[in-house]
Amino acid sequence: MAPAKKRARNAQSDAQPSSVLLADYRTAWLLSSDEPSVEIICKNESFKVHTSVLKQHSEYFESCLSRPFMESDGVVKFDDIDPRYMAFYLGIAYSYSSIVPHTPPAASKNPEARAQRTPLCDYIEVFKLCDRFISTQMSGFLHKCILTAIGDGHRALFRSYADKDQQKALMRDFADGYEALEQAHTLQKMLGETIIEYFVEGICYDAWDSCMDEVTDKPKFVAQVSKGFARKLAEAMTTKTKVKRKELAGP
Structure with a gap:
């Protein structure tokens, strides 16, 4: 299943420290090219996300995407979410839909x-x-x-x-x-x-x-x-x- 497609500027600015969280969990595989998707807009960034991934891992999206959108064009907008963190969230959601086993990080010895x-x-x-x-x-x-x-x-x-x-x-x-x-x-x-x-x-x-x-x-x-x-x-x-x-x- 493919990672969420994103438009506009990169959610992770060069001025911000890189996150291992994003690097580790933005990998997945494509199930089908014609799978239904929804557009999520956070402030000035847009994410094209498979509907099944959102519904599978979120009771919120399961509820709101199972009934007709208030927006006629199938867009969900959040003005109070930093796109940087939405990208991280979606990356983990996609990784949970993949065959990659998910285990929390072990404590570092040093x-x-x-x-x-x-x-x-x-x-x-x-x-x-x-x-x-x-x-x-x-x-x-x-x-x-x-x-x-x-x-x-x-x-x-x-x-x-x-x-x-x-x-x-x-x-x-x-x-x-x-x-x-x-x-x-x-x-x-x-x-x-x-x-x-x-x-x-x-x-x-x-x-x-x-x-x-x-x-x-x-x-x-x-x-x-x-x-x-x-x-x-x-x-x-x-x-x-x-x-x-x-x-x-x-x-």
Whole structure:
């Protein structure tokens, strides 16, 4: 089955970091050239997608595509979805329609040495689309991807305490991921709590002190990290122990 055809400019700008998520899951095979399709428009980009793929993996699309379109030309429009993340979502949907076995990524043994990693924010944004479109199977897969990314990021933080540039990059990755979450959703709120816990235990204190300005544009993240440090300090005072970082397993 062929990947979703796309028009207009590329959804992944050259100015943005590449995503392993997109590179890994934009492969599939064509079932039939005359299979019914629908056009999805996100802001200024258009995706031509097989109807069967959307209906197979989304209760939302199963419902809306099983009755006549409100739009007479068979177009579904979303003005509030970044085409970059719609491309990722469609790529995974197509991969779930292929013969490629789908397993979540394994935790890295040496995440601090990895040259390329999918931004945590990418996983979260696609996870939110899976929730929005009621793509249960894909949502479960993305949830596992997010947990693995949090664990890898935490261990990389903990082990790269002497590498200021890597500390800053990981700090930004955690901050972007946390701010992308919608805290009104129970599962997303739990993911947010996990992000803060693993960040606080992994970040080098000197790096946070000297580089926090890098993420002041993410006030919710900064506030929750501050609360996390306060909890660690209160615990240390109660038990009369030193405040220190620790490498966590999981999540």
